[in-house]
Amino acid sequence: MGRAIEADVRVNDARASRLHARITTERDSQTGLTRYRITDLGSTNGTTLNGQLVTDALLQDGDKIVVGEHLLRFDMLDEIDREFQRQIHRLLVHDELTGLLTSKSFFSELRREAARAEAESRPFCVLMMDIDHFKQVNDTYGHLVGNQTLEEIGAVIMRALRAGDVAARFGGEEFAAFLLDAQYAQGLVAAERVRAGIEEHHFKITRHSSAELEPQTHRIAISLGVAAFPEDARDPIELIELADTALYRAKRTGRNRVCAYNALAEEDEEQTPLPARSE
Secondary structure (H helix, E strand, O other): OEOOOOOOOEOOOOOOOOOOEEEEEEEOOOOOOEEEEEEEOOOOOOEEEOOEEEOEEEEOOOEEEEEOOEEEEEOOOOHHHHHHHHHHHHHHHEOOOOOOEOHHHHHHHHHHHHHHHHHHOOOEEEEEEEEEOHHHHHHHHOHHHHHHHHHHHHHHHHHHOOOOOEEEEEEOOEEEEEEEOOOHHHHHHHHHHHHHHHHHOOEEEEEEOOOOEEEEEEOOEEEEEEEEEOOOOOOHHHHHHHHHHHHHHHHHOOOOOEEEHHHHHHHHHHHOOOOOOOO
């Protein structure tokens, strides 16, 4: 468990160490039963078990573990309980249609990532995305095809991003993502992969004829805006707003393109007239 991307249980918390604690299994030599042990990995702020700081201890069902500012409960579940918990978690934090995070979950993850980036001086990028002329899909093919298209869009976005990057559906046809440990150049490359992936994808249309299903496809495009931490802003909400500004510049200048916020700032500076010089 820890803050590092490679941790099995990732805790996005500035007070958690990158590799904070480890839970391992062992066999009880007397009973032959499996036991679970938690070991602190030399974390900065320590690991708390049931209110007590521990370096190494056996876990019992229902134990409370504190890592950073996160309170976790250790539960030994059977397969039915485990699947129930998975379903509840999926409904709470993921958009039902696309499988991406909801906007609320995305903002929560983004705030934690911004705090981590600030503490460790690490860059990251925010992408705002909007499907071009999506209303035409619903008007032409109906809302069922529109929903199917949104579902496929979510899959295309995830394929275009790296493992560990976070994507969300903001609602309607608007999407967002943030890219961990990514500088501007990497963010623009990822945004272009998303744009090209959507442009090249053949989205399914299912029409019901009297005799059989006739598969057809349609094409759409996407516009994207990119903003970067810390170049453009350090506040996560401001980063979203700046990426959104870049997105709508992409919309106004022709759609189906990627626009970087820092390029807009440079362009505005070039267009700002110099003050008249007094003689």
